[in-house]
Amino acid sequence: MEEMLIFWLVLLILCIGVEVLTLGLTSIWFAGGALVAIFASLLQAPIFLQIILFFVVSLLMLFFTRPVAVRYFNRDRVKTNVESMVGRQAIVIGEIDNLKASGQVTVNGQEWTARSWDDRVRIPEGTVVIVKAINGVKLIVMQQDQGSEKVPGENTEESGGPEGQGTNIP
DSSP states (O other), X not given: OHHHHHHHHHHHHHHHHHHHHHOSSSSXXXXXXXXHHHHHHHTTOOHHHHHHHHHHHHHHHHHHHHHHHHHHHTTTOOOOXXXXXXXOEEEEEEEEEGGGTEEEEEETTEXXXXXXXXXXXXXXXXXXXXXXXXXXXXXXXXXXXXXXXXXXXXXXXXXXXXXTBOOOOO
């Protein structure tokens, strides 16, 4: 029985060590299961019960507390440069024509390759557009006056682009 106590202690230390190194909420749940198994071992519980307690407590912690913890820890997360582009205004500095695979916009002084939401729409230079999505290194944009129209090939599900899998534009 003492071997199991040592095993659970080592597992607890390993799980905490991995958590400290990664800071990604990856193994803390199993550390909780190991802690419960340590108490079961101290109470002379059979090995199979210790193992069952380890898995049950670890999984319960994972499924019930992880979503809350992730939401709490990611609350102050700042969007990256690319993530923050969606919804911003841009100015077309090179006519956008999807058929010719051409177009450029500038956002906050940065030049980006751009394509139109709708393949049928050419957007002239100087037009103010809204960034609707990002596809690779290209911004997918729409003219501001098109905002209430539904883009062809769209559905109401949230996704990432104009290729028949777009979003319902508000």
